[in-house]
Amino acid sequence: MSIYEILQHYWRYSHFRPLQEEVIEQVLAGEDTLALMPTGGGxxxxxxxxxxAMDGICIVVTPLIALMKDQVEHLHAKGIEAVAIFSGMTKREVDIALDNCIYGKIKFLYLSPERLMNELVRERIRYMKVNLFAVDEAHCISQWGYDFRPPYLHVVTLRELHPQVPFLALTATATLKVMVDIQEKLQFRLRSDQRSAVFVKSFFRPNLAYLVLEEVHKTRRLLGIIKKTGGSGIVYVRNRRETQELTRFLLSEGVKADFYHAGLTTPERSKKQEDWKKNRIQVIVATNAFGMGIDKSDVRFVVHMDLPDSLEAYYQEAGRAGRDEKSAYAVLLFNEADKLRLLKNLELSFPTVKEITQIYYHLGNYFQLAYGAGQNLSFDFDLADFCHRYQLEPLKTISALKFLERDEWLTVSESVYIPSRLRFEVSAQDLYSFQVAHANLDGFIKTILRAYGGAFDYYTPFREADLARKAALSMADTLNCLQQLERYQIITYIPQTDKPQLQFLRPRSDSQHLSVNRQHILERKQIVTEQVEALLNYLKPDDCRSRKLLAYFGEQQKQLCGICDYCLRQNKKSRLQESANKIIAELTAALAHAPLSLDDLVACLQTGDEQERISVIRDLVDSGKLKLNQGKYYL
Incomplete structure (x- = not known):
């Protein structure tokens, strides 16, 4: 099939969006390509x-596990074979998935970048018939980017495995420096006749009005924005507690609102997303955990109640408004306290080497690892509990974990829901023998075989509650049966998890042998300081907001957007000045014949209302251009 037939057959679209076709043609020509397409650009x-359109499998590298799982489900719904490998899966599950990619009909393999640090995974990829490497969120590979993730540095090892396979790097936000760095890190190759490997969709959003408002009473201003704008909206706040507090306030004011953060269970998150997407609620109040992969085109406003960490993050989050190309608003509310908090967070984001070493030491104790043990082990990781137990500052701890990731001591994945799974570890014949010898478990095993027949071949997801209902057992008895079968090594049973995963990449080290790159910390601090300064500069009311954003991303825009708060103020000033000039002309003509009283003078003017006319007269008196004598004005 042609790319147009594929688009129609699987996605039911009759035409490509701007830039998509050009990028696809370059990829099909076997060329390395970098595509910058704003949020919602497809x-x-x-x-x-x-x-x-090609034989073989596409390997997609992405750090967003929730998005990864979402895309796999969407592809399955279209009849396209796809699998995802991420933290929390067992070695055997990974092994089966990789086998299917080599010998089966899988078209897409989604991987988190951490997986590329595993020699086994890289070796299995070598035997796959790969047609394309797609690197999503490609800005994560650059230390100049706003969301640098060290495991991304291993993506280039894919080129060694399949030297002729092209790379497609994709991102919504990148400065010119980051664009260059992405190409260097991925070792892009250009033909001698090829001018560029980069396709950039303009960052300009003509329908999106950027408003930056200095405000002490933010909640009242937010309420006014919601009621004046109407329609669906997102409100971003700093932490989980604020999502709930602000939601309660909006509900008390008659606004249909709900909250969202990473601490919710997956079913809760899914329901809240669905209610908002279907407009059963108007406003979702969320942390920055909300938005990735959310395809809702009719968002009329995105309000930030706190300062974001960078302009890249702000542009991406604000860009979720107005994807239907109708008028929409991106509002940033701030005050002096927010600026101080941003600068304080900058300092907390760069712990000392001593502090990083101490946090690593606490991790070893938290997971009860002996020195020299723990390599490649993964654990559910509750950051809040960890910080509480050792009296640690959360932001400083998160930053320390990132630097430990950079030096490849460990990796931390996002919070993701992984359902319970089970798999038979014996043959059908051995299982039958076990059933004969253990009559008390025979009925339970038969229930599993009826409900989950594929469990001999692969890890089968299931819900304990469903199994209990089918087996006519209580939940406690069901769990007891599962645990007995696991003790007898008949099955492998992995309970569900909804926590981030922390994996130790090397054996636990003592503090003398824990190497932390001090120079990298200093370099990152300089980069983040520049990003904070750029954000603070954006707050200044000295130019068109769109023009400022575009300049930051290296795009020159001469004309004003005409709809941001700066442009609206300038337009108002121009209108007032034009009106004042007309009033002065009329006033000069009226006083050319004889002096007039204030009432007569105001009455004979045609332009503006009474207040505007009096204001101009006062300005002229103050500047000495108009004189007053015995109650009458003259030139």
Whole structure:
């Protein structure tokens, strides 16, 4: 099928969006490509369509596990074979998935970048018939980017495995420096006749009005924005507690609102997302955990109640408004306290080497690892509990974990829901023998076989509550049966988890042998300081907001957007000045014949209302251009 037939057959679209077709053609020509497409620009089709047009499998590297799982489900719904490998899966599950990619009909393999640090995974990829490497959120590979993730530095090892396979790097936000760095880190190759490997969709959003408002009473201003604007909206706040507090306030004011943060269970998150997408609620109040992969085009406003960490993050989050190209608003509310908090967070984000070493030491104790043990082990990780137990500052701890990731001591994945799974570890014949010898478990095993027949071949997801109902047992008895079967080594049973995963990449080290790159910390601090300064500069009311954002991303825009708060103020000033000039002309003509009283003078003017006319007269008196004598004005 042609790319147009693929687009129609699988996605039911009759035409490509701007830039998609050009990117796809370059990929099909076997060229390394970097595509910058703002949030909602249809980045995923840029690798999904060409991959479907070629023989073999497309390997997609992405750090967002929730998005990874979401895309796999969407592909399955279209009849396209896809699998995902991420933290929390067992070695055997990974092994089966990789086998299917080599010998089966899988078209897409989604990987988190941490997986590329595993020699086994890299070796299995060597035997796959790969047609494309797609690197999503490609800005994560650059230390100049706002969301640098060290495991991304291993993506380039894929080139060693399949030297002729092209790379497609995709991102919504990148400065010119980051664009250059992405290409260097991925070792892009250009033909001698090829001018550039970069496709950039303009960052300009003509329908999106950027408003930056200094405000002490933010909640009241927010309420006014919601009621004046109407329609669906997102309100971003700093932490989980604020999502709930602000939601309660909005509900008390008659606004249909709900809250969202990473601490919710997956079913809760899914329901809240669905209610908002279907407009059963108007406003979702969320931390920055909300938004990735949310495809809702009719968002009329995005309000930030706190300062974001960078302009890249702000542009991406604000860009979730107005994807239907109708008028929408991106509002940033701030005050002096927010600036001080941002600068304080900057300092907390760069712990000393001594502090990083201490946090690593606490991790070893928290997971009860002996020195020299723990390599490649993964654990559920409750950051809040860890910080509480050792009296640690959360932001400083998160930053320390990132630097430990950079030096490849460990990796931390995002919070993700992984359902319970089970798999038979014996043959059907051995299982039958076990059933004969253990009559008390025979009925339970038969229930599993009826409900989950594929459990001999692969890890089968299931819900304990469903199994209990089918087996006519209580939940406690069901769990007891599962645990007995696991003790007898008949099955492997992995309970569900909804926590981030922390994996130790090396054996636990003592503090004398824990190497932390001090120079990297200093370099990162300089980069983040520049990003904070750029954000603070954006707050100044000295230019068009759109023009400022575009300049930050290296795009020159001469004309004003005409709809941001700066442009609206300038337009108002221009209108007032034009009106004042007309009033002065009329006033000069009226006083050319004889002096007039204030009432007569105001009455004979045609332009403006009474207040505007009096204001101009006062200004002229103050500047000495108009004189007053015995109650009458004259030139």
């Amino acid at each position: 980045k995923s089709l840029c690798f999904q369509v060409p991959a479907m």
